[in-house]
Amino acid sequence: MSTLFARTPTPDPSATVTVEPPLEQAQSACESGATVCTWVADTTGSSTFGLWAETLYRTPLRILIVLLAGWALRSLIHRAIGKVEAAVVEGDQTMTGLSRRMARAAGMLDASPLAQERRVQRARTIGSVLRSLTTFLIWSVAALMVLAELGINIAPLLASAGIAGVALGFGAQSLVKDFLSGLFMILEDQYGVGDVVDLGDATGTVEAVGLRATRLRAVDGTVWYVPNGQVTRVGNQSQGWARAVLDVSVPYGESLAKATAVLTEVGERIYADPDWSQVIMEEPQVWGVEAMSAEAVVLRLVVKTKPLEQWRTARELRLRIRNAFAEAGIENPYPHQNIIVKDAGAGKALPDQADAGRDADVKTPPHGEAKVSREYAGDEEKPH
Structure with a gap:
């Protein structure tokens, strides 16, 4: 059997994709008389089939273990985040130990009734962000481990990802800016869902706070989507009092x-x-x-x-x-109106002047202009 499974030449290590690790492991198993490899080789009469059977038997099992471990770790972390979030929403009476210290450090525990709604909004928003981040990180690591189990050299992939990250950093600066701005807005509790805010060009009630953009509903019903990176100032009209x-x-x-x-x-x-x-x-x-x-x-x-x-x-x-x-008996202030009549002629009386009962106070300024000053309260004229 040892002659059938002679070690093959080592492939070029510069290749990005290679099946060297799984095959080498399967060859070692076959050389040591592994059950699956020996049975398939004896049954089919082909050492190649035995080698690939051993490879498929080992690799899927390890991939399954990686995926199950990632799922279990994600579930545990999400459950812990959910418990802290629920405890913050319900109040600090049910908190003990680490949960209480974490919540107080984040500024989520405030005994005043006015802070209760703010606490709920912030806890739910931060909880959602933390769940999204943990899901992304866990499954990213799990995907790299699966690629390694499939025999793909992940070192060039990581290097390529670094280069792609730099390129995306330059090409998508606005998206990165939006993401970082949104993260700090949430952590600093600048505003939350239900707040009435003034973001400069848009003012309204916050309907959703995301890492990239904030959705506002104006008083006339208009929905505004404001990228977080474009928010240079925040005026919160509903925080505290x-x-x-x-x-x-x-x-x-x-x-x-x-x-x-x-x-x-x-x-x-x-x-x-x-x-x-x-x-x-x-x-x-x-x-x-x-x-x-x-x-x-x-x-x-x-x-x-x-x-x-x-x-x-x-x-x-x-x-x-x-x-x-x-x-x-306090009257409302009524407006004044000054009327200047051009070319009335110096010393000439206006038609309104002929009637002594009229309420116009006529002054004849020089240069042939007549100025009439009236005050109005509603539809009636009052003397000046």
Whole structure:
């Protein structure tokens, strides 16, 4: 039998694909009198059939072991990630040991009720990313091991993969940038699903956060897909707490102290309202005069609310302030209009001037121009 299975010449090692390792192992087994090789060779009368039978018997078994080991390792890691994720979502009461320390290090355990929803979003997002990464790494290693078992020299493949990686790094810089930006956005918890964010060119509610792009839904229903690498700034309007800011205009003829007292009373009433006590976090404050325009003085009222409740609170406050001003007799500021009539003639009276009951205050400036100043409140004209 030893003459039948003489060692064949060693193939050229520079070849990328070769069957040398499995055949050498099978030849060694056949030379040592392996059962499968000997039985097939004696039955068929062909040493080649015996050699290939031994090769097929050994290689598929090892490949199967590699695949089963990869599947088992992936399942164990995914199960561990799922347990940590579930514990973070449910709270730290069920956490012990390593799980608690990992969650606290990631900043996922916050005792405040406002952080609960954020914790759930972040835990699920990070869990999904970790499962994807572990799946990719495990099956990549398993694929290389299977190729080695098939007798394929993986060293040239790894070298080629390195060269291809460098080429892809230059050719797909935007994709790499998107991936890295998305990874840091998720790890830093800049925003999550359900947040209302301003990403510069697009503003809306986050519907999905991926490693390459973020999907937003604008208030008009438009869906925006924003590559993570193009996000240069993030304005999160729903993280932690929010603030409703109302600028209320008060006419110059009204008392600012009276208007401030009315605004303060409106804020106290809505803060004491049971329907709004769970929404408003702090008592509303009147910061005072914010600006002065040609028609009115602007007072600013601010209210600290729960995330995403600032707009609903602002609408309710506007309605209450409008009714409170009407009850207190504070008028809304009305616009002014200045009319300049060209070539009216110096010293000439306008037709409106002839009627003493008219409300126009006519001034005759030099150079033949007549200036008429009127103020309007609704459809009525008021004297200036």
